[in-house]
Amino acid sequence: MIELKMADGNLIDELMELTAQSLSRLEINDHFNIIKEIGRGKYGKVLLVTHRCRGTPMALKVMPKALTKLQGFLREYCISLHLSCHPCIVGLFGIAFQSKEHYAFAQELVIGKDLFAVIQPRVGIPESAVKRCVLQIASALEFIHEHNLVHRDIKPENILLLDRHCCRVKLADFGLTQKRGTLIRLISGTLPYMAPELCAVAVEPGESSPRAEPLSVEPSLDTWAFGVVIFCILTGYFPWERCTPSDDFYQEFADWCRAPAKADTPSQWKRFTPAALEMFSRLLALDATQRCTVGEVRVYIDEDWVRTVPPEGLADNKTLKASSTLSVSRSCIVQQMEVE
Ligand SMILES: Nc1ncnc2c1ncn2[C@@H]1O[C@H](COP(=O)(O)OP(=O)(O)O)[C@@H](O)[C@H]1O
Numbered sequence: 001m002i003e004l005k006m007a008d009g010n011l012i013d014e015l016m017e018l019t020a021q022s023l024s025r026l027e028i029n030d031h032f033n034i035i036k037e038i039g040r041g042k043y044g045k046v047l048l049v050t051h052r053c054r055g056t057p058m059a060l061k062v063m064p065k066a067l068t069k070l071q072g073f074l075r076e077y078c079i080s081l082h083l084s085c086h087p088c089i090v091g092l093f094g095i096a097f098q099s100k101e102h103y104a105f106a107q108e109l110v111i112g113k114d115l116f117a118v119i120q121p122r123v124g125i126p127e128s129a130v131k132r133c134v135l136q137i138a139s140a141l142e143f144i145h146e147h148n149l150v151h152r153d154i155k156p157e158n159i160l161l162l163d164r165h166c167c168r169v170k171l172a173d174f175g176l177t178q179k180r181g182t183l184i185r186l187i188s189g190t191l192p193y194m195a196p197e198l199c200a201v202a203v204e205p206g207e208s209s210p211r212a213e214p215l216s217v218e219p220s221l222d223t224w225a226f227g228v229v230i231f232c233i234l235t236g237y238f239p240w241e242r243c244t245p246s247d248d249f250y251q252e253f254a255d256w257c258r259a260p261a262k263a264d265t266p267s268q269w270k271r272f273t274p275a276a277l278e279m280f281s282r283l284l285a286l287d288a289t290q291r292c293t294v295g296e297v298r299v300y301i302d303e304d305w306v307r308t309v310p311p312e313g314l315a316d317n318k319t320l321k322a323s324s325t326l327s328v329s330r331s332c333i334v335q336q337m338e339v340e
C-alpha cells in the first residue's frame, strides 16, 4: 500500500535525493544579470539578480563549493522550499543549481533591510513595530515547529523586512535548521542568542571536548533565541554575551530567575513592565522543559512591555548597567559539529 502521508523528515530526505539527481549545472552570468550584493553571512553571499530572459528580480543565495558540503546545501534548499509557502517565511522559486565554483538557489527578493540594520543601538525599535514583528515571527516558528523542525539561527540578521515599520517581515536562513531530536555533540563558539543548554556544549579555544552530554535539538532552543531577540529589539542591547557562569549579566539574570523574591531585578530588566517580565521569564526559562512555546507571546501582546515611567532606582539611564550594545558588527554564525 502507498504511504500517503510521509513524515516531514523523510520527505526532506527524499526531496534532497531528487534535487541531487536533477541539480542542473549552469554559470550564474549566463542566466542572470548580477545587479549587486545585498547580503553576506558566514557561509556565502546573497546577490540581487534579474533573470536574463524574463527580467524577474530575485535574491540568489550563493555558496562557494570550497566551503560548502553538497548535503548541507541540499538540506538548506529543500527545507527552505518545504517551508516557503508560509506568508512569514521567505519564498522560493524552485530554482537550485551548481556552477563550476558555487552552489546556488533563488529566493524571493525582500526589498527592505534586515531587522538588525534598523535597530538603533541603546534605543531599539518602537514597541508597536516590535509587536508586529513578534506576531509574525511567532507564526513562522510555530509553522516550522509543527513540521518537527527547529530553525536554530533565530537572530535579527535572519529576519527580513518588507518595510521599515515591520508591517510585513519574513524569516530567512535555514542553513542551521534541523529535525527535532537531532543530537548536538559540540559547537565551537557562542552567540548571545544561544540557550544555556546549547552554550554548555560549546568548546572554547584550547578545549578539546565539551563538559556536557550531547544535546537533543528541540523547539525550546528557538523559544530562547526568540526571547533574546525581543530583548534586543526593544532595547538596542544584548542582555548578555553568552549564557555561561562567566558572564556576569547572564549570572545575575539566572540568580534572579532562581530566587525572584530574594534577588533584586537586574538593572537592565527594570525598564520592563510586570507583564513583559512574566513573558520573558517564560520564554527564557533556564530549564528548557519549562520554557513556553513561541505562540504564547500572544497572551502578552495587548499589554505594555516597556515602562513609560522609570521605576524607582532607574531614574535615568546612567543607573542602567551597560550590557553589550548591539554594535555595527554582526554576530557571526559559528561552525558547528554534530552527530545524529
Ligand atoms: N531573500 C532575500 N532578500 C533580501 N535580502 C536577503 C535575502 N536573503 C538574505 N538576505 C540578506 O543577506 C544576508 C545573508 O543571508 P543569509 O541567508 O542569512 O546567509 P547566511 O546563511 O550566510 O547567514 C541576510 O542577513 C540578509 O541581510
Ligand SMILES: [Mg+2]
Pocket: 041, 157, 158, 173
Ligand atoms: Mg544568516
